[in-house]
Structures are given as structure tokens and as C-alpha cells.
Amino acid sequence: MTSLRTVGSTRKFSTLRAIGALVMREMSSSYGKTPGGYLWAVLEPVGGIIMLTLIFSLAFRSPPMGTNFAIFYATGVVPFMLYNDIASKIAQALGYSRQLLVYPSVTFFDAIIARFVTNMIAQLLVVYIVFFGIVTVFDTRTDPDLPKIALSISMAATFGLGVGMMNCFLFNYMPIWQKAWAIINRPLFIISCVIFLFDSIPQPYRDYLWYNPLVHVVGQMRAGFYPSYHADYVSLSYVFGVSLTLIAVSLALLLRYHRDLLDQM
Template sequence: MSFKAEGLHARNFKTWRTVIALMLREMATSYGRSPGGYLWAILEPVGGLAVMTIAFSMAFRSPALGNNFPLFYATGFLPFMMYMDVSNKISNSITFSRQLLFYPSVTYLDAIIARLLLNGLTQLLVFYMLMYGLLTIFDTGNILNYAAILNALGMALVLAFGVGVMNCFLLTRFPIWQRVWSIITRPLFIISTIFFILESIPQPFRDYLALNPLVHVVGEMRRGFYATYDATWVNPAFVYGVGLVLATLGLIFLARYHREILNR
């Protein structure tokens, strides 16, 4: 029994050592080679928020919630960006680490976990820094609901993980899926309620938009920043369910076909 426990402990240690090595490799290749490195992870959303704030503040007197344009758009744009960045990075896990996956000590699951941890932590840090900066600079006086904020972040990451794992299989198994997926997701930026709130949309289109899990993520995030916004329509179970189902199916398919994918 003790030998089994020791073997399991050694295998777990080996797995985490591999994951950390993959994270360090990605940090060096993705951020270490470009001028500014991690600074661009912050400047990119800052630039996006600045453009949206300038454009919409000229067209409207006030945002749909509160009276601060940067904060309103940040509560929609940052969770959306977190989902997009993490899901895209996970979906390219096998492609990014293909050469390393031929080593017996490195598995496709190690590559997926490494990208989830590194890019998830990066996006969480960017979210914290930008939100802290906005609340400090503008002194909006918002009463924060930390439980709702953390729930929204969890929803975004679980959904990103599920979509990323499923796409990790589909993109490597069926290369044409890259084009199909880009067409399907092109309207996401517009229909994820970044620029408006769901309540402003008339029926039956409101119910159609609610089928987009990102709408629930954004709604929950705004419930966390605006005390007067209850967003009773938000359904976390729906978002977590979609993410976990996609993750389960993706892992099942990868377990079945990963060797064929690597040997192509």
C-alpha cells in the first residue's frame, strides 16, 4: 500500500513539475521575446476601454448603469477578454507544445493545465489592476459585491476551459474548424452585452441573447459592481454546466484521438 502511495506521490510531483516547466517556457516565448512583455497584457485592454469610452461618451450622456463610462465598459469587456484569451490559448495547447508531447513525461493534459493556469492567472491580475485603477482614479463610490465578482470570474474561466478543451480537439482533428469557429464567434463582441444591458433588449430577442453564456458572465459581473442592479435572470448553473460538459467531452475525445493527432 505504501508503495502505491509513494508511486502516486511521485507521479503527481512529476506532473506538476512538467506543468510548471511548460508555464515557464510559455512565459519566455510569449512574453519574454516581445518589447514590453507583460506590459502589453495591460495596455491592450486599457486601449480598448479608452476607445470605447471616447466613442460612446460622445453619443450618450451616461452609460446604462451608473455614471462612469470606463467602469461600465470594463465590467463587460474584461470578463469577455478573459474568456477569449484563455479559451484561445487552451485551444492551441497541442499545437503550441506539439514537439514536447512526443516525450513520455509530457502529456496533452499537462499542456492544457499549464496554459489554463498561466493565462488564467495573467487575466486575473490584469482584471485586478485595471479595476483597482478605475475605482481609485474615478472614486465612483460603488459598493462591491465580492461574491458576485468572484462568481463571474469563475464562470468566465470554467466556460473558457470547456470551450478551449473542446476546440483543442476540434482544431487539431478537423483543421477546417478554425474557419468555421471564427465565423461563428465573430458577432460575440456585439451580442455579449458589453455595450448595453440585457434588460434594454425587447422580447423575444432578449431570450435569444440569454442563450449566450457570456451574457450571464457579464450580467453577474455588473451585479457585483452595481448595488442597484439585481440581474435576477443570471443563471450560473447554465454557464458552469456548458463549460463542464464541453470540457468533459473534449477530454474524452482527446484521450481517444490524441496519439493520432500527434502522429499526423
């Protein structure tokens, strides 16, 4: 019994050590050893928010909600890009860490968790800088509700992990899916209600868009900044249900086929 506990403890320590090493490697290679890499991670969403703010402020006198264009579009762009960054990075986890996965002490799950942790740290930094900057510079007339904002971030991260893990399997098992996914993914920014309110969509299209989990993520984020916006359509059980189903199915597939996928690379 004691020996089994010792083996279990050793394995847990080995897993944590492997994940820690992979996180450090990921930070160094993805963002560099200077602040410039992290600066680009911040500038990308900021650039998108500035562009949307300039375009729509010229065309309209006020945003679809509130009085400030920057904060309205930030509540859509930031959670969307958090999801997109995590999903795209997780999808490449096997290929990125392929050389290290030949070692018995490093598993594909270690590689996935390391990428998730690294990019969540970067994205949380982006969330803080973008929203703090906008609220400090502008009179946004919003009342940030941290628990609601944190819930939206959790929804985006979990869904990104689920989509990323499923694509991690599909991209390698069926390479043509990567091209198909790129085509399918193109209108996602529009149909996720990033630049408009879900409530303004006429029926029956509103019912169709409801099945996009990112609509719920964006709606929850906006409810976190605008006290008068209740976002009754947001379903936590739907978003987390879809996300956890994707994680469970993709994990089962990767457990079964990850060795075959690595041999094909």
C-alpha cells in the same frame, strides 16, 4: 500496497514538475522576460475601454447604468477578454507543446493545465490593474462586491477552459472548423451584452441571448459593481453546467484521439 502508493506519489510529483516547467516556458515565450509582455496584456483591454468610453460619451450623456462610462464598459470588456484569451490559448495547446508531448512524462493534459494557469495569472493581473485604476482615477459611484466579482471571473475562466478544450480537439481533428469558428466568433462581442444591458434587449431576442453563457458572465460582473443591479437572469447552474459538459466531452475525445492528432501535425 506500499509500492502502489510510491508509484502514485511519483506520478503526481512528475505531473506537477511537468506543469511547473511548462508554465515557466509559457511565461517566458508568451510574455517575455521583461515587463513589456505583461504591459501589452494590460494595454489591450484598456485600449478597448478607452475607445468605447470616448465613442459613447460623445453620443450619450450617461452610460446605460451608473454615471461613469469607463467602469460600465470595463465590467463588460474585462470578463469577455478573460474568457476569449483563455479559450484561444487553450485551443492551441497541443500545437504549442507538440515537441514536448513526445516525452512520456509530459501529457496533453499537462500542456492544457499549464496554459490555463499561465493565462489566468496574467488575466487576474489585468483585472486588478484595470478595475483598481478606474476606481482610483474616477468617481465611479460603485460598490465593488469581491465575492460576486470573483464568481464572474470563475464563470468566465471555466467557460473559456471548456470552449478552449473543445476547440483544441476540433481544430486539429477537423481543421476547417478553425476557419468556421473565426466567422462564428466575430459577433460574439456584440451579442454578449458587453456594450449594453441585457435587460434593455426587446423580446423575443432577449430570450435568445440568454443562451449565451457570456451574457451571464457579464451580468454577474456588473452585479458585483452596481449594488442596485440584481441581474436575476444570471444562472450559475447553466454556465457551469455548459462549461463542465464541454470539459468532460472534450477530455474524453482528447484521451481517445490525442495521439492521432499529434501524428497528423
